[in-house]
Amino acid sequence: MSNAILQENSSVDTSKISTGEPLKRIKLPAVVSIRDFAEKINKTPAEIIAKLMQYGVLVTINESIDFETAQIIALDFGIEVIPEEEKPVEKEAEERGPLQPRTPIIAVMGHVDHGKTTLLDYIRNSQIAKGESGGITQHIGAYQIDWQSKEGEKRKITFLDTPGHEAFISLRRRGAQLTDIIILVVAADDGVKPQTIEVINLAKEANIPIIVAINKIDLPEADPERVKRELSEYGLVPEEWGGDTPMVNISALKGLGIKELLDVVLLVADLKNLRANPQTQAVGTVIESKKDPKKGATATILVQNGTLKSGDNVVVGSVYGKVRFMENDRGKRLSAAGPGTPVLIAGLSEVPSTGDTLMAVASLAEAKKLALDFARTKSVKSLKTLKNKGVLEIAKELEAKQQKRLLLILKADVSGSLETMKELIRKLSVPELALEIVKSEVGDISESDITLAQTLGALIVGFRVNLNSALKKLAEQNAVRIRLYEIIYDLENDLREIISNILPPIIIEVEIGKAKVLQVFRKDKKATIIGVSVLEGKLLKGSKLKIANKNIETEIISLRKEKNEVKEAEAGGEAGVGLPGNINVEVNDVLKAYILKEEKRKI
Template sequence: MRVHELAKELGVSSKGLMDLLASMKIQLKSHSSTLDEATVERVRRHVKGKAEPKSAEPARVATTPSGERILGMRKIIPPPPPPEPIVAETAAGDITLSETTQAKPAVPEPAVKVKPAAPEIRVVPRPAAPLIEHEPGRPTARPAQPVAPPNVTSRESRPGVRPAAAVPGTVAPARPPMRPAPPRREGPPRPLPPRAPVEPLAPAAGAPAPAPSPMVMPPKERPPKIKERLPPPPPPEPVAPPPVVPAEIDIAGPLTVGELAAKLGLSGGDVVKRLLEQGVLAGINQQITVDVAAKIAESFGSKVRKPESAAPAPAAAAPKRLELAKDEAAVPRPPVVTIMGHVDHGKTSLLDAIRQTDVAAREFGGITQHIGASTMDVGGKRIVFIDTPGHEAFTTLRARGAQVTDIAVLVVAADDGVMPQTVEAINHAKAAGVPIIAAINKVDLPQANPDRVKQQLSDLGLVPEDWGGDTVTVPVSARTRQGIKELLELILLVSDLQELRANPARPARGTILEAKLDRGRGPVATVLVQEGTLRVGDAVVAGWTYGRVRAMTSDRGERLSEAAPATPVEVVGLNDVPTAGDLLEVVRDDKLAKAVAEERRERQRAAEAAALHPGGEEAPAAEGPRELRVILKADAHGSVEALTSALERLATSEVGVRVLHAAVGNVTESDVMLAAASRAVIIAFNIRPEPQVRKLVEQERVDILSYRIIYEAIDDVTKRVRGLTAPKHREVSLGQAEVRKTFTISKVGTVAGCMVTAGVITRAATIRVIRDGVVVHEGKIASLRRFKDDAREVTAGFECGIALERFADIKVGDILEAFEMREEPA
């Protein structure tokens, strides 16, 4: 019997049963593992034996002189509930609850005599079946004057049982009578305030029978005393521990102010305020550089670890999900499932079979071609399916770090087995860091061989659970709909183990799955809401596009006013068509959305206009560890293995070499899309790309290198690794000028009239001021002129006027040396 089947039989969750088995020292890998009959019987006996004692609990039975029975921590009173219980304090600090059937309190004869003083009497209303928990040695009321009757002292020998009943026939007056009340109320009530236990007991005093008539006046005097004691409890509540700032945080690149606040465990307002103190004006959704983030973190007492020391994890999906799971306001959300696989392996047929299952349960629903996502209910729970034909959307989302998918269903045909695109799908899912469920399709065919498929999956690192691994495999048939129900149940089980949660109260964030330009509606974006709630009228920004949500449509074509987490919707209202994979965020207003989008557009234009290396590869970013990503395709497995090991050995301490994908076969469009999204280089060994692939390579601006000799490939990669190494800077002297005269001009400062004696003085050069052989200043040129015209450069033998930035102490006879710093590859 499997674990989840036993959990269903016992009426507990799979995770709870896994914890119980772990406490019983029974080690299992997952909820689908098999238990033998002996273990099943052992667990059943354990669960039944654990539940039976709770109903009986005969241990520790005590009987009081009044006939009451005390069972451990519970008190069982056979007679009907009394009208009003009284607690009298003894010399040892014990409290007795006395019951009476009389209408008025009688004077106790053989029992404890209780003084009418207020500090010695405590009214305790008792519900029908009270659960009394009392720690031995911890008195619940302040000890009064010594009153020790025999029946009370005999009870003190039991430290484990709290004395809960009084001597039968003994009735302590609920409150002092009318005659002694006035003189005694004014003196004794003063020690009452420090008794905190009176607070919770007073409101429940009205629950039992009404108090006798002589007690009408004293209750009117008590409420003020109770109200006086109400203020003390609130002080502990406002006292909240200050936010604990972590000693060290990891920052791999530019991040928003909100992300920095989350890393520091502070509110966004505190970080924005500290930025203003540092002279930086930035909103909660604006990006800041690593240097600025490091200064802000240090001001809060936290150090920033260098990117080189951080683990170079390829995907950030797991940390993101954990961060969402730690949110106190987060609620469970449906899982997002991506179905992947080789062409003609039944991926679309499987989706059709799932759709039929959903239609049988409800009249309207199903997957639509234009949205690429569908939702369905299984056993009262919702599942979101993402359709990614050709893996373009999935690859883009993975490379951009959106991490939309929670579970990947790998469809493998039982007759064909593992194919090249199957291997690509496995690599994509592993790079995204999502669990994989292998669905072995077409098991109804005569030539089907599921065991061969399992063997091939084991060779790729996906060992089935039947063979002792951790990969869930399900035999299905899209044509006969065999195994569809089991597949959906396993998806829900895996999602339950992941504990997928999201906070619907936060500002909405989602990912653009696809976008198009509709003739009637304008730009239309298909968005999967991942966090928060997206509403009609929200101002949003996605990449360098912005706008306001004018309308939302579900995958069923219904108009929606809001979309909860893990809901795919079509959004209308953006000013332009966004890029698939962009992050859609809700901002404060349209003005902020436009500012953020324009800033991103300018940044994109600057990146496109940036200079490229001779090999066509982008210059590495200043932040973060440098890495050369490679996609390797060769004609034989031996060549793939040899090239992979040789390329990985080329990594240095400054630059790493990472093979994203290595396989046998020709370069496909999927390889080009992966390289474009990951900014990788494609190495084709002994193969030639197809013409349509070359056209896509030019369109996506991807580097594809073809080789026939392995040494040429290694040499070229070595050169690229050196090109990614941080360059060295060398100072190059441009020229010199001598100061012949100085002029002071209002609003400009001191201008030096110079004669260029050697070389050339350029406008972009750095100037070093030398006076008597000593460098007195080094800075940039503020203005370079010939007569009254601005000049880009002045050569030797010509006069010019030079004004320096933030330096006016120029004297006649100074030498101005112009130079520039040039980069040289390491």
């Protein structure tokens, strides 16, 4: 439960608390199970469950509650609880041994097509850019290189290749949280763009230094000075102008300026004095994860502290396992990986989520327990549910608003792609249409996916996954809709189109003509008959009419030319117009004729 909710509940009824003795005080973690909470405050689980029911929260003995909820319940029993102090990982690491210099972690970021992947391609002497669908990086990868510094020392540098397309904003944010330095790539022929500004803001929020790589300087239209001027407007002032932002002119395609860029990276890294303890148990973050047909559940881990070893017992969020083997970005098997090193590991019980924390622990049993505890925190019960609307209330609101729903089953090749798909769904949500993700997971489309889609009437959206011929036939037989994509642009555009087709169209007024009233022939309860001169466009029988400056709207019920009934009257001619009822219209009034047209809603 949040602090705001706690404040709202700060007027907890303490009259039940005995004032004869001081309150008993105990320490509790951020999340505690009902069983453990009952044991700590010397009550039975049944008493805790009953007390929570009084507040309208239904729980079982195996479920958990958050600290603030436990605090309120404990007060009702005359017990004060305080939060347990969590020792920072860095402090714990320092206590286990001296800190040593570690490999710097660099994120390469910037606007789409400004040359991020080409830069890494040149540095790593690989062909990443050519191998990606649509010519863009689809999800985060981590790579490490060896580089000889100016002093002749062989140094390692780790790169996070962070996608530039706006759909990957959540991945870029995670990249910014992991990195020590950001290389902001800006094309010399294109300048500052929306994602350039976004990266600058991310860096400022996270207090991460930026090195600007002004790319494509080999092009005739390149203008590095213009780029510097534009960047200075956002607080990135070049060092040569008296600022503190290093800027290096490069051509990632031809390799110009790359040596100077990497020398600057090492210089900035040295100024940051990056340190870690390789002697302690490993702590790292999941950069990417997927289920490999041959290797099973795998995850790319960026080791941030300690040393991860083959055979280590690990917990990764709600997943646990024993490291069966580790590989670097070139597929070479490793026995150990120190701070700042990215490695792919196998041996996990399931595919972990991108961004989850890995910790090496003493035993597999401990790893399994920690994973179970973490899983419980995902379904923590809290008194804040009192503030939430019930299911029936929400259902009634949907019915009252006649809100439509689009149920989605998301399948992706890796967890990073899945996260991006969810981000797109959130971005494209509109009040008139409830976009509901009923299932989302890594892996190919399965028979159970098709069965669920058929039962719920859901749309299956797959990104870089397979659908075998048997399942395709099954889907067709059961009228299950499946969309498969290889490029994120296509997925976004199709979702926009699907949503636009579901939403009711927009009704717009299209003006078709103007006319001036020449004479009023009749005006009574049944009808108003006038003579008009058509000034522009045309008048149509059945079209709507507005009388200028009178806030009067009506319609044409009859249209005559020389006593003949006609369907339209064009500009330059005169016509008799019939209107329903007694309309306040006079000679010289200007009439505007229009029709109502349906237009597809654009998202």
